[in-house]
């Protein structure tokens with residue numbers, strides 16, 4: 173199967189050839205014809221398998237071919253919502269690359285930066301808008317953005333966009349988009365409760381599932397190291413003495429933790445930068461750029477970097493702390509082993525994180541191989557009593573929720589603010 177067989181128009185074909193795309197990936201092969209028929213779609217495919225092009229190519233083609241596009245009223249025709257600023261920028265870059273031989277205008281809007289250049293671009297006229305929900309609502313309220321001509325709506329990382337951290341904003345936005353539209357959801361994970369919510373927004377969707385949802389790519393070799401919490405730093409430094417680790421994306425659970433790990437690494441002579449929600453947007457983009465250019469060897473991140481971010485030649489993902497939401501594990505390790513390349517994921521697990529490993533195994537349907545032979549094996553297997561694990565605010569409230577459920581809920585509420 174070639175892109176030509178999918179009846180992709182010449183200007184897009186030319187751009188794809190320049191990108192070095194020889195043939196469509198499975199998710200592209202199955203989604204593009206559905207989208208060209210203007211049907212709603214719920215697409216699930218593993219991380220790094222070309223989901224962006226799976227929606228960007230047909231969107232560009234439909235806009236290009238659309239009679240209405242040329243004759244109809246001016247205004248934004250397509251809206252793409254993403255959970256993070258970095259992902260919005262990356263999707264904007266993809267539209268730029270695939271649409272370089274077309275006269276379709278796109279722009280990216282996100283928070284954390286002055287709005288002036290964004291409102292200037294909007295005023296000049298835009299066909300495709302890629303946005304994070306907060307800034308979009310802000311600009312809608314200021315009347316810089318009108319959504320009444322939208323004909324295609326995409327939720328990238330759809331399950332994240334529909335969970336508690338974003339759903340209120342997303343619902344407000346959807347309420348402003350015409351009901352007669354094509355709606356497209358893509359993700360690598362789709363918890364069942366979120367899939368049912370998705371189905372209330374989509375209209376008679378075609379479901380394209382290339383690999384089971386939440387499965388991890390075979391191109392990623394996964395390893396698990398049991399280690400005491402207090403020894404994680406030493407283990408990380410020990411592992412990084414291996415020069416075959418060219419680049420490593422290290423995930424921590426908190427912003428403060430990310431800063432601390434980056435500081436420790438720099439002290440030990442390993443170039444590292446941190447990226448999280450307390451950094452200015454400029455610092456976030458600079459850190460990501462330096463890492464992509466391999467100027468820094470290690471990027472220490474919270475989950476703002478867990479989804480969608482595409483880093484060429486990233487060899488290792490290291491979970492310094494395991495996520496308490498198992499789907500996040502799938503997204504984090506999916507930053508490596510992309511587009512058929514191979515990668516290694518290393519997860520540190522202390523006594524208190526063992527429960528998370530269980531949840532992850534259940535979700536991914538396999539057991540992560542354990543590395544037994546390392547310098548800092550787990551000695552302290554004891555877990556704090558449940559009462560002590562809960563943060564004081566919950567303890568004081570005297571709630572009797574199951575600990576892990578309440579933690580999962582808190583995560584969803586907080587994750588958007590990483």
Ligand code: AMP
Pocket residue numbers: 192193194195196197200219220221222223224225480482510511
């Ligand atoms: P995505 O899942 O959209 O982030 O894409 C993952 C990576 O695959 C990106 O680096 C894309 O440039 C690349 N890619 C997407 N489609 C193709 C294709 N048909 N052939 C080769 N590489 C692709």
